[in-house]
Amino acid sequence: MxxxxxxxxxxxxxxxxxxxxxxxxxxxxxxxxxxxxxxxxxxxxxxxxxxxxxxxxxxxxxxxxxxxxxxxxxxxxxxxxxxxxxxxxxxxxxxxxxxxxxxxxxxxxxxxxxxxxxxxxxxxxxxxxxxxxxxxxxxxxxxxxxxxxxxxxxxxxxxxxxxxxxxxxxxxxxxxxxxxxxxxxxxxxxxxxxxxxxxxxxxxxxxxxxxxPETTVERRIDFLGAFWQPFSSYFRNNGVALGLVLLLFVGLFKFPDQVIGVMAGPFYLDSGYSKADIATVSKLYGIWTGIAGAFLGGMAVAAYGFRRMLFVATLGVALSNLAFLLMAQYPSQIWAFYAAITADNLCQGFAGVVLIAFMSSLTDRAFTATQFALLVSLANLPGKFAGGLSGYLVERTSYSTFFVLSALTVVPTLLLLAWLWRRIREPVKEAPVEAT
Known part of the structure; x- marks a missing residue:
């Protein structure tokens, strides 16, 4: 053979x-x-x-x-x-x-x-x-x-x-x-x-x-086991305390971005931009800018690992929200729209790849689908619920105040990252794969 x-x-x-x-x-x-x-x-x-x-x-x-x-x-x-x-x-x-x-x-x-x-x-x-x-x-x-x-x-x-x-x-x-x-x-x-x-x-x-495969984990466990074993495996691999902090960190990582997501479309309209402007800048130019950010994130993770890049991405996610102050100060100015979207989408694309690399390192390959779905859900859950109340905050303050407050929500995430810094394990590089 x-x-x-x-x-x-x-x-x-x-x-x-x-x-x-x-x-x-x-x-x-x-x-x-x-x-x-x-x-x-x-x-x-x-x-x-x-x-x-x-x-x-x-x-x-x-x-x-x-x-x-x-x-x-x-x-x-x-x-x-x-x-x-x-x-x-x-x-x-x-x-x-x-x-x-x-x-x-x-x-x-x-x-x-x-x-x-x-x-x-x-x-x-x-x-x-x-x-x-x-x-x-x-x-x-x-x-x-x-x-x-x-x-x-x-x-x-x-x-x-x-x-x-x-x-x-x-x-x-x-x-x-x-x-x-x-x-x-x-x-x-x-x-x-x-x-x-x-x-x-x-x-x-x-x-x-x-x-x-002829033998799978799913076939070796019963119906109830299919639900609880992915979770018990996660805490068995990480421990209860570290496991909970890791989940909390993942949940807060994208919070500054998620909390403003619902208000983005109304903010663009209220700033004097047409639906065609929003389509061109935010959903056409912005998507390609996000792709560029993702490539930067991929190269950075490959070169430096995801631990240091988690710090860079965490700051980028929060500070990019401040770029929308340009649009609030210069409504209807297309250059302000482009500048804000460039900063936001580059940072979001970069952070997205870093987060995926980090979450992938936390999963057990025996339960990849369930554990990864859990982590993805946690990465969006806190900001999603806060975003549901964001309209009331804007109506009682202003868009500018809202963007500043959203950026300040990065502080708990940075504190968690400081505690996790020496506990985060970089993935071991795999040897080249051979096929028979």
Whole structure:
């Protein structure tokens, strides 16, 4: 039996090789499907639509809480790991859940296209709940699919293609929807986005199901064990005290960014920018700026590890909020919009990669999907709830005061990082992988 070196997916040559594989193309389209509904259901596009029809900031903040399923996907991730979805089980464990989630996302976007928030927000909130559950389920399955469809040596390349597809989805769900809303109205915008979900549906039907190992952790545990073993494993590996502090740190890391997310769209409109301006600067230029920040973050983590970069990213996430003071001081000035978005998206892209590297180091590969879903949820949960009340704070103070206060929320995160500094373990570099 002869041994041959496994294909390398590192560097630019590795990325080009990865793009030529069928699984990479699949991840590109699945990433697009994950990114497309997020802004339409859980973030700026939805809040911009609500402000555009005249809703007050307090109501917009509260309605944003309807997308909370994105924060709680770890609760049903063990079921996704263990069972196939009954109605589409013939597709296999992963693809059955994918198809169900993608069709439900498309249905919820079409229903939101027909909703009339100016006549009452009840139906809209209901479909936001459905859409956020479907979108969160889709994200969990895609994460698991990516890990299982290819060997460990290809994971970085597949993550890159997934991220690129996700960013394309954000561009269309943000800039694309806003352009359509500006010239054709919100109904056409959401209808078009629902139709675009047919692309990831096709990818799911045409792709292959990942191979299941003959013996898996899931088969060795019972139904209840599928829920509690990922959590007991985490605390067994880290200890109770360190484990809790690590979870708290992850939860607060993105807090300054998350707390202003709901108010971003209304702030842009109130500053005198049109929906077309918001689409061009925030959701087109901004997405590519975020990609540039992500590349910088990836290179920095590769060169210095994530411990020192956690400090840089933590400061960047907070201080980038102060860039929005330019827009508050110079409303309607397009240069101020570009300057603020450049600072914010570069820092957010950089911090996002650093956080992913850190969270990945905390997961047990036996429970990757559930533990990673838990960490992702924690990274968004505190800021999401605070963002739900952000409209009331702005109405009682001002946008400028709000941005300054959001930047100051970095202090607890920095204190936690100081305590964790000597306790954070950098990942051990893996030896080259050989295939038999």
């Amino acid at each position: 002869s041994e041959a070196a496994a294909p390398s997916y590192r560097g630019w040559a590795g990325i080009r090789r990865a793009f030529a594989t069928p699984s990479a193309l699949t991840m590109l389209v699945l990433g697009f499907g994950s990114g497309l509904p997020f802004l339409l259901i859980a973030s700026m596009t939805l809040s911009t639509r609500l402000r555009d029809v005249g809703l007050d900031l307090g109501s917009i903040g509260l309605i944003s809480l309807a997308s909370f399923f994105y924060l709680l996907k770890f609760l049903w991730a063990p079921l996704i790991d263990r069972y196939a979805f009954p109605l589409t089980a013939f597709l296999g464990r992963r693809r059955s859940w994918l198809l169900f989630a993608q069709l439900l996302v498309a249905a919820s976007l079409f229903a939101l296209a027909l909703a009339r928030p100016d006549l009452g927000v009840g139906p809209l909130v209901a479909w936001v709940l459905v859409g956020s559950f479907a979108g969160a389920t889709q994200d969990s399955v895609v994460d698991a699919y990516r890990i299982e469809i290819a060997p460990a040596s290809a994971q970085a390349a597949l993550a890159a293609t997934y991220t690129l597809g996700y960013r394309f989805g954000l561009i269309l769900g943000g800039a694309g929807a806003l352009y359509l809303a500006e010239y054709q109205g919100w109904r056409w915008a959401y209808t078009a986005m629902a139709a675009l979900m047919l692309l990831p549906v096709a990818a799911t039907l045409l792709s292959r199901e990942p191979d299941q």
